[in-house]
Amino acid sequence: MFDGISKTIDEFGNGILTALNDIQGVFGKELNVATPIKDSILDLVGNTPLIRLNKIGSHIQGIQFYLKAEFQNPTGSLRDRSSLGMIRDAERRGKLKTGSKILITGTGSSSVSISWAGRTLGYKVISVLPKTISASDTYKLKHYGAELEYTEIDPLQYIKQKLSDTSFWYPDETRNMANPNQHFTTTGPEIYRDLNGRVDYLITGGGTGASVTGVGRYLRSMKESRSTKILLSGFENSLFHEHFVQKKKVHLPEIFDPSVVDEFISINKEVAVHYQSDLMEKEGLPVGITTGMIVAAAIAFAETIQHDGFSSDLNREIKNFVILSPDRE
Incomplete structure (x- = not known):
């Protein structure tokens, strides 16, 4: 008898999930409860949440900070997206096949x-x-x-x-356009979807330049987010610091599109470590030093907006500031 009841409950639950999936198709927005079972660990790459920062940055009026939690990818890194994207692209192009x-x-x-x-x-x-x-x-x-x-x-x-x-294949991530394209087709649309297109500021770290290039290009391609201010952050000894701040002639990654970047913010390691610690202590977020650096840059930039009088106008809408968090350690 109990088996029959359990079967009925399961069928009822599956019916609800089917209905939710139908709703998802109508509204074009993923419902997390609609796919509780994943076919493989690879299905956990991407679709990371935006986490509201409640304490860090709360002194800045008129801006709501969101952390795009890329540290929730399987290895704890944003790079899971690009790695999977480059491998899948190589398979489509016939560069990777059985035995490669x-x-x-x-x-x-x-x-x-x-x-x-x-x-x-x-x-x-x-x-x-x-x-x-x-x-x-x-x-x-x-x-x-x-x-x-x-x-x-x-x-x-x-x-x-x-x-x-x-039979050998090398990803060559600084030259492989599948790297930023993965962010154009996944990371960017996820951020846009979750904020209904209201993305006022986006900040990422440097790395290969893939994330800022891919996400930035996507947001600029959409009518609602065309005016999004795209920011890039980096350590004071980074290649991007040399390019944007010191104006040195350096060899930037081929996949990086500097025209996407509106402003670059440099952060020293001590400040990055401080914010990394704060994120754990105040928000409960176990992130790496790179995320600490990006958050520090976001706060520094937002404080300049406040000093310019932007957030003193209480009639203005709250601005959404997305911080791409790439690492867990």
Whole structure:
């Protein structure tokens, strides 16, 4: 008897979910309750929430800050989006197929994300590293599925030699347009959707320039968000600081579109660490130092608006300020 009742309840619940999915189709906005079961871990990439900051920045009138929680991606990084996007693009182009091997180098978040996404999709991922690297620096790569290969020459030169064999593929994230395109087709539309197009300010970190390029281009392409002010932040020793602040001639990532950026804000490491700590203490957000840096830049910029008298006009609408949070550690 109880099995029959349980079956009826399940059928009723499925009927509700079907109706919610129909509503989703009508309104074009995802309902989180409509897909409680994921087909694979890859379905957890993207569709990250906007989290309202309630304490940090509350002294600034007229602006509501939202954190785009990219640290909720499977490896805790924004790079999960671009890694999956570049791999899927390579599959569509026939660059990756059954038996292909993915080459990466470095031990940062990009390498970790590609290791994870590649192995999850069934590819062998090989990280090419200098023989001098310490074992402690490679632990996370191995944990997420990469095989390590050591070389005495420059790892990029080694990879270039390997690419003469078409069974190998290298993401080349600073030149691969699938990187910013993934943000144009996913991150940007998510932010636009969740704020109904009312995105007044957007700030991201530098990295490869993919996120600011992709999201910025998307928001500028939409009528409701065409006037969004696009901001970029970086540490004082970053390539972007040299370009925007010091006006040096530097080699920027090929995928980066500097014309999207309205203003660049530099932050030193000490201030970034302070905000990283504040985000945990005041908002309960376990984020990395890069997020601390971006939030610090957002607050610094918003304070200049307030000093200009912008937020003193209480008749103005509250402005939405989106902060792209790329990291969990």
